[in-house]
Amino acid sequence: MTLETAAEERCRSEIIYYFVPKLPEYQAAPAVSYVSSDSLTITWPVWDGVIGTPPVVKYRLFTKESKGEDWPCTFIRVIASNDQNKYAVIITPLEPDTEYDFMVVAVREGQNGDGPPGPILKRAKTNTLGSVGLIVGATIGTVSFAIITLLAVYGIWKYQRSTAKPKNVKRQTDESKEVTSEAPFDYENVIKDSGHTNVVRYVPSKVREECTPSATGNDNTIDGYEIPSIHISEGVQAKQKINKDVQKSKEKPTTYQNNSDDEFSLRRPMAISRFPLFMRSSTAKEMISATFKRLEEVSPSTNVSSFSGASPGNLHKNRFGDIVPLDNHRPMLKSMCLTQGGNDYINASIVNISGLNQTLIMTQAPLPTTVEDFWRLVFDYHCQTIIMLNESDSENHDAIKYWPEVNDIEIGTMTISTCLIEKKQLYTVHECTVAHLSYRESIKVKRFILNNWPKSGDSLIPLIHFITATGFGDRGATLVHCIDGASRSGVYVTVCSEINRIKKRQTIHVFDTVKNIKVSNPNAIITKEDYMMCHQLLNCYLTEMQDYDVIV
Known part of the structure; x- marks a missing residue:
């Protein structure tokens, strides 16, 4: 392009084109699918994609009373999903016999991605209390x-x-029949930035016959559960059969079996809208314990071994003798080492997570003799993020301080230089560079040090905030460590993986995630308490995190 000035001077300029995405315009008005005296269920279809530049990543539902003039600045945010063609949110509590207006705004990715408001649903009215009473x-x-x-x-x-003649009664052996008597229960999840409440209601429809409370007056009951009746006239054989059934029921409770067709089965993916409801149910702990017992049966394949970790030359590198990585899942150190006895072994495991395109390593906290190996692992596998879940000031020296507070430290072939230390309320951020004597390049590493791991009875909110702030991202390989490299690290990796599943699939499947992790690291999540904690943290994430919204 040629430009000419007033003095007839000419110059040339390159033409530059800028792509400016167009904000999405939502063109469908929301609708009401259910009305009660204190709630309205609002539904709306996905953005049609006619006007605006995709993708739409979320929707904002605005609510106000019809008699009000201005729309409030608060809203309910719903994350968009490629698997849905319609969204629904239950707004409650509302005033009875009151009219409300609703409108939806589509939001594309990036800052200032809010499109213009869509058509308004006007004068959606709640029922009166009188009609509900009737x-x-x-x-x-x-x-x-x-x-x-x-x-x-x-x-x-x-x-x-009682007036008829006694006759033989055959016991029913078919245990496949089910009854459908169970009391409904509700769950409420409060959206903190909206002032309203999303209520997810669900009524289970199936329960095993052996779990039916005794209500027939039958005296043959065990802990409130009915067993089949047999007439005394059947003789000693019948009595022995009753005693055998009684003993069997005491040895193996039948209140829950976690079969694949259960409404709240933990051995298949569960929708995120149903999970908090499940955690509030009276059988949640029992069901979680039942699936954990199945996990205890998961063992490495017969063709895997742990020869490297169990060899005499490497035994001193293991903090615990019974926690040794599998040979086909351990990271092999490649760089040169100056520490006596140094080789390619370190007590660590590479964990493969479905849907995660990132190298993830679980390892134990460094021992005095393995500090150089620890930093070699960071350097060899370009671990740009380190998650530290154990305390470093233990009096018995279980967790030594392996990093410099200021200046530089040299450990064998490795040099670690501190760049920044930032102390936050829940954790400390330590930025440093890691260099090797034999290589010119260095890598930048960011360490996140958790201040306190929650004890029994403590709130899990600080820990879930730490996990969401430091979880898997686009920072290259991640190294997670605790004292043994299995317990706390297993909980962290499991919850991070499930949050990743929630964002992509809107489901939770802790059983499957832990089972896959144990294929790489059989020592991860070895206690029922750790397995229970994973479920509690995810429930905390769904109910307490302000940036999460229930999708019904």
Whole structure:
């Protein structure tokens, strides 16, 4: 392009083109799918993609009373998903017999990605309390009549049975039949930035026959659960059979079996909208314990070994003799070493996480004789992030201080230079450079040091904030370590992996994640308490984190 000035001077300039994405315009008005006296269920379809530049990463639902003039600055945020073509949010609590307006805004990725407001759903009105009272009264009357009828039928049947001649009764051996009597329960999740509450309601529909509470007056019960009745006239054999069943039921409780067809099965993916509801259920702890027992059966394949870690020359490098990495999953050190007895071995495991394109290594806290090996591992595998989950000031020297506070330190072939130390409320950030004597290049490393691991009874909110702030990102390989490289590290890796699954698939599957981690590191999550903690942390993430929203 040629430019000419007033003095007839000419110059040339290159033409530069800029791509400016167009904000998405949402063109569909939301709708109401369910109305009660204190709630409205609002639904809306996905952005049609006609006007604007994709992708749309989230939606914002604005709410106000119809009589109000201005829209509030608060809103409910819902994360967009490629697997959904419709979204729904239950807004509660609302005032009865009141009109509300709703509108949806589509938001694309990046800053200032809010599109213009879409069409407004006007005057969506909640029910009055009177109509709800009539419905509840009619329901109670119907149920009462049904109960009276059943009691009458039961009385006639019992009378006929008492007057009839005894006859042999065959026990039913088919345990595959199910009943569907279970009381409903509710769960509430508060969205902190909206002033409203998303309520997810779910009524389980199946329960095993052996879990049915005794309500027939049968005296043959065990801990409130009914066992089959057998007439005394059947003789000694029948009595022995009853005693055998009683003993069997005491040895193996049947209150929960976690089968694949259960409504709250933990051995298949669970929707994130259902998980907090499950954690509030009375059988949650029992179900989690049942799946943990199945995990205890997971063992490495017969063709794997731990010869390197168990060899006499490497035994002093293991903090605990029973925690040794598998040969086919341990990282092999490549750089030169000056420490006596140095070789390619370090007590660490490379863990493969489905859907994570990142090298992830779990290792024990360095011993005095393995500090050089630890930094060699960081350098050889370009670990740009280190997660430290153990304390470093232990009186018994279980966790030594392996980094410099100021200046530089040289450990064998390795030089570590501190660049920045930033102390935060929950953790400390330590930025440093790591260099090797035989190589010119160095790598920048950021260490995140957790201040306190929660003890029994402590709140898990600080830990879940630490995990979300330091979890897997685009910082290259990540090295996670605790005292043994398995317990706390296993919890951290499991929760990070599940948060990654939540963001991509909107599901939770702790059983599958832990099972896959144990293939690489069999010592990870070896206690029921650690396995339970993973579930509690994820429940805390779904219910307490302000940047999360329930998708119904």
